[in-house]
Amino acid sequence: MMKGLIFNIQRYSVHDGSGIRTVVFLKGCPLFCPWCSNPESQGAVQHTEWIKNGKTETIGEWKTVEEVVDEVLKDEMFFRTSSGGVTLSGGEALAQYEFARELLKELKLYSIHTAIETTGSTSAYHLKELLPYLDQVLFDLKIMDEKNLKKVLGANLSKVKESFKLAAETEGVELIPRVPLIPDYTANEENLMQIIDFLKKYNINQVHLLPFHQYGSNKYHYLGWEYAMDGIPALSTDEINNIKEIFIAKKIIPIIEGLA
Ligand code: SF4
Structure with a gap:
């Protein structure tokens, strides 16, 4: 029986997709963002x-799917x-x-609204496998310079x-780009201008912004x-407002979401 390595299941979340959500955090992530608030999820699935x-x-x-x-x-x-549901997060859920x-397949049998938080940086094939069972993709865009990324x-x-x-070209899937600030x-x-240029290619006119916080800092200490x-x-209100203006000037509506 297939099992997934889960490191948290968080209930009553309102920042990880539409409505009230339960977020399932899956272990494993190929990235190592210096600001990561879940550093315990990084690395291999172990x-x-x-x-x-x-x-x-x-x-x-x-845990099994059934569990x-x-x-x-x-x-x-x-x-x-x-109008909430279940969001897969991580780590990198992919x-x-x-x-x-x-x-996701099982959740769809119960007609549960489904979402994933992803950086899309494993393989497009992985996301493609999941898209038939997803309603929302919360897609994090971080650094757009190839070498720097x-x-x-x-x-x-x-x-x-x-x-x-x-994700953008899949019908029936709502793509929500997010940018950790x-x-x-x-x-x-x-x-940010590189992100805007990229979003414009897909006629996307809304972005969710996730301001930096230090909430995960104690975890580094534990590790x-x-x-x-x-x-x-953290960014000041003025700094966040200035960033919002950059998006507004390019006709992209910025929504300040939870935290990066
Ligand atoms: S912030 Fe997300 S993508 Fe980056 S290392 Fe942490 S879990 Fe991985």
């Missing part, structure tokens, strides 16, 4: 250990009354695309673009890792 309050904890639990479905169906009433596909995050821009194109990395005018964003302040 357990991670950290030391929290003096105790060693193992992150991640193998996850039983868990998320507890909130079915909230999904129905809020890192376990076979499990994700089977889980490779150097900073370890991602391949052509894979990102290919996956994005696939990270000081020194993504939240500069040159990068014994250095936190590259230590001491970097």
Whole structure:
């Protein structure tokens, strides 16, 4: 029986797709964003250990599709009354695309609204496998300079673009581009203009912006890792407003969403 390695199931989320959602966090991510708020999810699909309050904890639990479905169906009433549903996140949910596909397939049998949060940086084939069972794709665009993207995050821009194109051209799937606003990395005018040019190619006129925060910083401490964003302040209201203006000037509506 197929199992997925899950490191969290979060209920009552309102920032991860439409309505009230239950978010299933899958382990594994090929990227290493310096600002990552789930660093315990990075790397291969395998357990991670950290030391929290003096105790060693193992992150991640193998679960069957049925176990996850039983868990998320507890909130079915909230999904129905809020036009919400289930969102697969990570990590990079595509890192376990076979499990994700089977889980989405099962959720569709219950007519549950489904979404995925992805960077599209594994393979377009992985996303293609999931698209028949997805209603929404929340697609994170980060750094649009190819060399910089490779150097900073370890991602391949052509894979990102290919996956994005696939989602954009799939009928019946709502594509929501999201941009984490990270000081020194993504939240500069040159990068934002590149994102705007890219969105324009697909006639997209709305973007969700996710301002940087330091909420994941203690996890680096538990893992014994250095936190590259230590001491970097959150963007000020003025800075966020200036960024919104960049999008508005190009006729793209910016929506400030949850947090990066
Ligand atoms: S893609 Fe997401 S989970 Fe992966 S390293 Fe970046 S922020 Fe973390």
